[in-house]
Structure formats: C-alpha cells, structure tokens
Amino acid sequence: MEPKLLAVAILLPAVSAVLCYLFRKAPIRNVIVVVTALIMFAVAGGFFKLLFDNGGKITIELHDFAAMATELAIKILDLLLFIYIMYIGVKLKKPLIVGLTFLQLIPVLIFEFIVRPHELEQAFVIDYLSLILILLVSIIGPIITIFAIGYMKEHEHHLHLKKSRQHRFFLILFVFLGAMNGLVMTNNIMWLYFFWEVTTLCSFLLISHDGNEQSIKNATRALIINMVGGVAFILGIIAIYQVKNTLAIDKIASVESLADVGTILPLGLGLLCFAGFTKSAQFPFQSWLLGAMVAPTPVSAMLHSSTMVKAGVYLIVRLAPAYYGTNLAKLIAVVGGFTFVAGSAIAISQSNGKRVLAYSTIANLGLIVCCAGLGNPVALGAAILLIIFHAVSKGLLFLCVGTIEQGIGSRDIEDMQGLMKRMPFTAVITVIGMISMLLPPFGVLISKWLTIEAAVDKSPIVLILVVLGSAFTVVFWAKWIGIVLTMSYKAKMVGEKLSISIRSALSILFVGVLACSIGIAPLYNNLILPQLQMFQIGGNSVILGINGGLDIKSAWLNGGTMGGFGIVYFFIVVLLVMFLVPVFMRRAKPETMKTPYLCGENTTDTRGIDFMSPGDKIDQVIVHNYYLEGFFGEKNLTLWVNLIAGAIILIMFGVVI
Template sequence: MDWYLLLAAILLPALSAALCFILKNQKVRIAVVSISTLLLFAVAGGFIALIMNSPEGKLVFQMDEHVLEIVGWLIKGFDFLLLCYIGYFGIKHKKAIVLALTVLQFIPWVLFEIFGVFGKVHEPAQAFVIDHLSLIMIMLISIIGPIVTFFGLGYMKEHEHHLHLKVSRQPRFFMILFIFLGAMNALVMTDNLSWMYFFWEVTTLCSFLLISHDGTEIAVKNGLRALWLNSVGGVAFIIAILMVNTSLGTLSIQAISNSGMQGAFAGMMPVALGLLCIAGFTKSAQFPFQSWLLGAMVAPTPVSALLHSSTMVKAGVYLIIRIAPAFAGTRLGQLVAVAGGFTFVAASAIAISQSNAKKVLAYSTIANLGLIICCAGIGTRISLAAAVLLMIFHAVSKGLLFLCVGTIEMGIGSRDIEDMQGLFKKMPFTTVITVIGQVSMLLPPFGVLITKWMAIETAIHLPLVLVFIILGSAFTIVFWSKWIGIILTMSYKPKYYMEKLSFSIKAALSVLIALVMAASIGIVPLYNQFVKPQITAFNIADKEMLSGTGMGLWLEKVNQVVYGGFSSIIFFGVILLLIVAIPIIINRIKPARLKPPYLCGSNVDDDLRGLEFVSPADKVEKVVVRNYYMASVFGENKLTFWSNLSAGAIIIIMLGVVIGL
C-alpha cells in the first residue's frame, strides 16, 4: 500500500496533467479535475493512516540497487532536458541572466552527476522517506492544491471571457498545475538531495509558465523575473550538493538534518548549509529576492493561491525547517533568524502602504514566510513547533484569501481595497468568508496569532530578533484592520444582492473556510498528532518544551513547570457566541430606525453603498472615504531599496560567518 500511495502522489498528477492537455473538451476536463481532486484527498488520507500506524513514525522506501540506478539515471536525463529547456527560454526571450544562471547550474551539475569530477556521487539507499514533516507538506499540497485547482474550473472560464480569447488555453493551464503538484509531492518525499534539486527546478519552470500564462508583456516579464531569481537559488543549491557530498559522503537529507548533532558541523558543511538556506530564501521570496512573488500577482488567481500559499513558497521554508537541527544554536542559525525576522518586519511595513488587495496578500505572505524562517533559525523545540504550525495555518488561510480576492475581483471588477466599501451588500457570501479568513490571520484564538506568541516567547535570548517580531506583528495589525474596516463598512440602505457564483468557486471557498476553522479549533490534536512527533524526532537538546493538553497549548520547563499558555477553546466559544448573536441583533433593527447621513445634498436612491448625493447643481457627487496608507513613510519606493540593501548585507555576513567557521 505504501508504494502505491507514493506512486499515486507523484504519477496521478502527471496522468491528470496529460489528460487535461490531450482532452480539450470542457466537460471532460471538469471530470478529470474533480476525480483527481478526490483521489489526491484519498492519497493524503492514506499517508495519514500509514504514518499514524507506523511504529517508527515514518515510512522508509528503499529500492533495489539496480532499480535505484535506473531511476537515478532517468532523473538525470530529465534534469538535463529541464536545464536545456530553461536555457531555451533565456535565449527565446533574450534574457541573458536566465541563460547565464542556467549555465552556472549546468556545468557543475554535468561535471558532478555525469563525469564524477568532484568525487563519487554517494546516492542514499533510502530513495524516499516520509516522516511527520513530509506528511504535513503532503497534506497541504494534496488537499489545498487540488481545492485551488478545482476553484480554477469556474474562475478560468470567467477569466478567459474577460480576456476575449478565441481559443481556450485551459488545457495547458491545468496541465501545468498538476505537474506542479506532482513535483511538490516528490520534492517533500525524497531523501536524495540531488533528486530534490530536480523537483525544485521543476517548480521553478512551472512558476514561470504559470505566471506568464496570459501571454501579456507584463506577464512574461514577471514570469522571467521569477525564473532568474529562483535560478539564483538553483546555483546555490547545486554548489551545496557538491559540498554536502564531499563533507558527509552522502546526499541523504536525513543525514544533513542530523549532521550537527553528530558533530559534522565543520569543514564545508557550514557553507553548504548556508547555501541551502539561500536557496530556501529565494524560493520563499525573502528580501532581497521578494520581487518575483510580487510580480506573480499578474497571474490568474489560482496561480497566486498556489504559489503564495500551499506549494512553491512552502518548498523554501520546508527545506530550511528540515535542515534546521543541523545549525540549531550556531551563529548560522542566529543569522538565519535575523534574516527571517528582518523580512517579517520589512514586508509587513510595506504592506501598510498598499491598496491593491493582491499586493497586500503578497507582502503578508513574504512576511509570514520570514517569520517561519526566523523561528527555524532560533532553533529551539518551541520555535520549530511554531514554524511548522505557522506553515500549516498560513497555507490554509492565505490560500482562502487569494481565492476570495479573485472572486471579489470578478464580482466588482477591481482588486483595490477602497472599491470594496459596502461589499457585504453586493457579495454577502464572499464577504463573510473573506472577513473570517482575515480575522484568522490577525486575532486570537486563531492559530497564526498563537504561533506569533510562541515566536516572541522563544526569541527572548535574541533581542534584535525579538524587536523584529514585535514590530512586524504590530504592522500586521495595521494593514489587516484597515482592510477589514473597509469591507465591513455598511450603508444605511437595507437592500442587498446575493452574488451568483459557480459551484466550483462556492465549494472551494466553503471547504477552505471549514479547514481554517477546523485547524484552529483543533490546534491541540493537530500539534500532538502531527507536529510534536516531528519536533521530538529532531532530538534537539532544550530546556523548554511545548505541550498540548486540555483546551490549549502550554509552555513548560523540563521539570513540567508551566510558565505560559493559550486556552484556545474558551476563546472560540466566545467567538461562536458572537457569530450567532450579532446577526440576530442586527436583524432586529427596524429599517425605520436607520437614519440616512447628510451628504451635502439629497441622497441618491439607487446608490447601494449610500455614498452618493445630488449637489446644488443637480449633479451626482460621491463622498470619498479612504484609509490612510502613509505612503510617504511605508511606501515601496521609500523602503524597498533600503530593505533589499539591508537584507543583502545580512546574507553576505551570513556567508562570511560560515566560511570563517
């Protein structure tokens, strides 16, 4: 059963991709996507059952030596073709930097993998290893990913209608989405660093193809930016592979994770770990590599949701969390924490100045990924638990919010936050789900806030990192509160319209909001069943630990003395009470008691938002109500350059430190 599930996780998306591309009929494509969604759910469920019943808490897949060699050469062949294909795009679009970075990967890859110039390639005997961290990633990829893809069925039809396309490009679009999901599943399951590099580059290529999908000049430009910036990480990755192979005598990712505890944090290993962290920074769009993720917002909404939430950006933080035990408690770990914390505060600050909803979500994504990396760098059991939990909560909530923004944009023709005033009267279903998703990123007892609290608790011994986390959290409150305030602005007029949404859109939003609620309400069993076993397996020596008992999470000393905690269930009881009580109170308010505001003239009757009036010149005027965006302080043009410069300096210092070790 384990081998069947492994093959299904990788090959089922590949088969679905081929069917979507070959079979052009819309109804057939709907059937393929729907069935594939259910099957991927089943794959995730199957892995959960196997891991939960495994005495060792993980699944190890070993291949016969000859089979392993054949598969290895197949991957090398595909890797060769992949690098050539990426280089082709550099030539086609006359982007010299893409071609140059591809060559910088290609030369050491050929010398190492094909000719063995840098020594024998030490392939690990265990081709795939699935532990609780891999399982969590499989759940995010194989549950949220298919939901986003299913959402795309209804969305892409409307999207292409607005583009006035004569020939649909949906077959190609859904093909790339499924290839993307299959590559991500393989990436988090393999124990071979060289194989991970191949799947890593597949996601890089897919991101370029998805971002540039619409074929517009700006889409292609941003797709190429994603391609070359992620190729920077590819160069760091391939050099790290050479160093790991030489230092450890194996390319096993599990061995890398355990190397610090085994006294192997010496020689070239610190540099190799630093380079792997840089590869993770590029994939997770940390400053100064963040521009590719911001450019990805030109892509269709399903692409933004996949890249920004459950899949590609999570590959970077997954790699850093995976190898975090190797540098826990070292200077490298502290600098990784500083780099992540700086990105958290810088991205949160710039988000304050944005009125484009997708940009707010993009900067929020960059910020939260920075916080995850910061927690991984701190390297304690509690901080690593916070990193994994935040990875889960962020994936679910942010995937939901990107789909909500795409739905709102289809409904009102704008993604500007200021145009969302009175949205509840136009799109009540979408508005309620959007606000709950936003609140889940902001307020207790939802999981994102709990993980921020845990991060603050564990950063006490790193004052600079602590300041970054506190400032970033404060900035987060500002931009989320502004947006929620605009959406919940209600006019005095009692009438409203119920939006008409396709089944795929309604189903995707409903399932994701249910997952948001379930994950936070069930944070204790989520931690105990999925996160705690992985933190225990990391075997990090620490004086503090996190326990999930009763109705919440508690911070404990080794002698089980509790010094902090969060009883989340009680908070949820209060919230559920308010959710029920507020609509009842509002419905009891009689329309006659609502008095229209004076707007310097008679109010316009057919104005749903209640912001229009007739001026003395019998001209319809509109009242302008806007948030403060403080662009003179937090604007992109004010902060981006200096933030990139500072982040670049931190990375240079990090490399200098590891080279000097």
C-alpha cells in the same frame, strides 16, 4: 502499499495534467479535475494512516531495475528541463537566463558523471514534517484546482479570449502538484533539487499564463531570481557531499552534522538556506512574489501562498538540526525576523488587496525562517504550526480576493465598503480569514506568541523584530477588516451568485481554517511534537497540547507553565459572534438606516455615498483609510530594506566562510 501510494502521489497529477491538455472540452476536463482532486484527498489520507501504522516513519527503498530506471529518468528529465529553460532564455532574448542555466548545468554534469556520488537505496523517507506538507499539497492544492474551474471561465471571459487556454493552465497546475509531492517525500537531495527546479519552471509558466507584456516581464523576474537560488542549491549540494559523502537528507539534516562545523559544511548549509530564501521570497528577493500577483488568482493561492513558497521554508526547517546553535543559525533568524518586519511595514501602505496578501505572505514566511534559525523546540514547533495555519488561511484569502475582484471589478480594498450587503457569503468568509491571521484563538497569533517566547532567551534582536512585525500586522489587517465591515446605506442585502466550484472551495477552506485552530492541541500532539522529538534538539522549554490548547512548560520553573491558550473556550465566544452578526444584520430595518445628506440627490449605489451634483454629474464622497505612504511607502522603504537584507546575507556568508 507504500510504493504504490508514492507513485500515485507523484505520477497521478502528471497523468491528469496530460489528460487535461488532451481533452479540451470543458465538461470532460472538469470531471478530470474533480476526480483527480478526490483521489489526491484519498492519497493524503492513505499516507496519514500509513505513517501512524509504521511508527511515524515510512522508508521506501528502490532496488535493482526500479532504482536504475528512476535515477535515469530523473537525470534525463533534469537535462530536458535545463534545455527548455535555455530555450525560454533564447526566446525572450535574456542572456542572463541562459547564463544561469549553464551555471547550474555544468556543476550538475560534473557532479553526476565525474564525481559520481553514491546512490541511495532509501530514496524516499516520509516523516511527520513530510506528511504535513503532503497534506497541504494534496488537500489545499486540489481544492484550488476545483476553484479554478469556475474562476478561469470568468477570467477568460473578462480577457475576451477567442480560444481557451485552460487546458495549458491545468496541465501546469497538476505538474506542479506532483513535483511538490516528490519534493517533500524524497530523501535524495539531488532528486529534491530536480523537483525544486520543476516548481521554478511551473512558476514561470503560470505567472506568464495571460501572455501580456506585464505577466511575461514578472514571470521572467521570478525565473531569474529562483534560478539564482538554483545555482546556490547545486553548489551547496557539492560542498555538503565533500564533507558528508552522502546524498541522504536525513543524514545531512541531523544533529550529528554539528560535529562538522569546522569544515565547509556550514557553507554548504548556508547555500541551501540561501536557495530557500529565494524560493520563499525573503528580502531582498521579494520582488518575484510581488510580480506574481498579476497571475490568475488560483496561481497566487497555490504557488505563491499555500504551497510553492513553502518549499523554501520546508528546506530551511528540515535542515535546522544541522545548524542549530551556530552563527549561521543566528543570522538565519535575523534574516527571517527582518523580512517579517519589512514585509509587515510595507503592507501598511498598500491598498491593492493582492499586494497586501503578498507582503503578508512574505512577512509570515520570514517568521517561519526566523523560527528555524532560533531552532529550539518551541521555535521549531511555532515554525511548523505557521506552515500549516498560514497555508490554509492565506489560501482561503487569495481565493476570496479573486472572487471579490470578479464580483465588484476591483481588488482595491477601498472599493470593498458595503461588501457585506453586495457579497455577504464571500464577505463573511473573508473577514473570518483575516481574523484568523490576526486574533486569538486562531493559530497564526498563537504561533507568533510561541516565537516571542522562544526568542526571549535566545536573541534580543530577533525578539524586537518579531514584536515590531506583529504590531505592524495589526494595522493592515484591522484596517482591511474595518472596510469590509463598514455599514452600507443600501437597504437590501443582495444574494451573490457563485459557481458551485467557487462556493465549494471557499466553504471547504473556511471549515479547514476553523478545524485547524479548534483542533490545535491534537494537531500538535500527533503531528508536530513527534517531529520535534525526531529532530533530537534539546531545550529548556517544551510545548504541550493540553486543556484544549497549547501551554509552554519550562524547566526553569521546575516544569511549571510559562503561558498558554485554552483554544476551545475562546472559540465558543468566536463562533457565537460569527453566527449572531449576520442574523442581526438581516434583521436591521431599512427605516433605522438614514443616508447622509450629501448636498444633492443620493444615488443608489452599493455604498450609498455617491450623489448627483449640479449638471447631473455623479460625485463621490471620498472616505478612506490612512496608508502612511510617506513613512511605510513601497518607494521609500524597498531600496533601504533590500540593502539591509542583502548586507545581512553577505555577513552570513562571511561568517560561515
């Protein structure tokens, strides 16, 4: 049963990708997308059941012909991948891409055909951490593909395309999903490297999908930065193999590796974490993720928020037991903490909704990296919780911003005033999505609290960074929420028209946001706590899922409670407010709302703050938030934070060398 389920998880998206490319009629392709999504949901459920039936670990061994065929297929595909990327470099006249390809290809050929590493029989090992990523990829990913059915139709309409390119778009989306499933399930680090590079290529192809100059330029930047990480990845594998003499990730990423700290193992681990930094857009590598925002919204939601960037933090968290408590770990925590502060600070100065989400994504990925560096059970618990909550909430928010952009023709948050009257369904879901990133009892805030608790006795520097970053996040989220909830002077609430695919995707992810936070205690007890026990890392404190929420029990307090959140009780109040606000808004009588006098005849726009000035000219009353660009502006901060982040990474390598 396990090998069949594994094959479906990796190969089904590839087959569906080919079918979407071959059948170019929209109705047929839409059926393929929906059926594939339903099967992937079932596959995720199948892995969930199998893992618990097998005591929390599934090991899939390949023998004889199956092992040889799989190994040969991956080597051939890896070679073809490099050739295709080289072709892209030549086509775009980018010698740097060609050079980076050779810097990966030559070590791969030497390692595979001269060193000839010992191959693994246990090719795939799935534990709770792998299962969590499988659930995110195989549930959120297909939901986003369903959303893309309706979104891409409108997207191409706005681009005035004469010939649809959706067949190519869905091809790459499904290839990406299959690669991500392979990445988180394989136990062979060379195979993980192959899937890693597949996601890099998919990212380039999806960012450049629209084919204009800006999208190609930004896609090229993404390819170059991720290939720099790829070079570090293969060099890290070679360094680790010299010490551990194995490609097995479970043996490399174990506390037993701490005995090899005096060797070049820390350098190899540092190189792998560096690759994770590039994939997860840590400063100073954040520019590729920001540039990726030019891509269609499903790309932003899937690759650059909820799934692809999680590959980087997955690798760093997976390796955490191997570097726990070392100088490398301390500097990884600083890199992540600094990214959290820098990303949150620059987000304050952004009015473009997608860029706010992008910087918020970078910041939260930094917080996950920070937790992995802290490395104790509380911090790692917070890291895995953040992976889950951030993926669900940010996936929802990216889809909301894409829907709003198609509805009002803008992604500027200042243009979202009065949105509650014009797009009530999307507005309510958007606000709750933002609240889930900001306030209790939602999981993101609880994860930040856990991070602060973990940093108290580990690193004062990291503690300050996390507290500052958390304060900055309040500013940009509260500002955006305030705009969306600003009262419109237009009397009637307009019923928005959304395609069934868009409405369904938003609704499912909205329910997911609520369900994950309400069920945080069983989620932690059944998926995260067993994984922390498998990591075998000791600590003075431990998280327990009790009283409908999370508590921290401390050995320093003789098993007493350091603090906690009773999630269920908070949610009773939140749910009441959620349902009562729209009711009161609908009952508001038009005569109770008086438009302001604007020195002229008011127009009938959505916000009601435009007026006819002399000469029959429409003038707009400009009322907007402070963005503090003089202090938090991108132009002011980017250079300096990149220099500081680069210096921290150089110090990290200096220490491990």
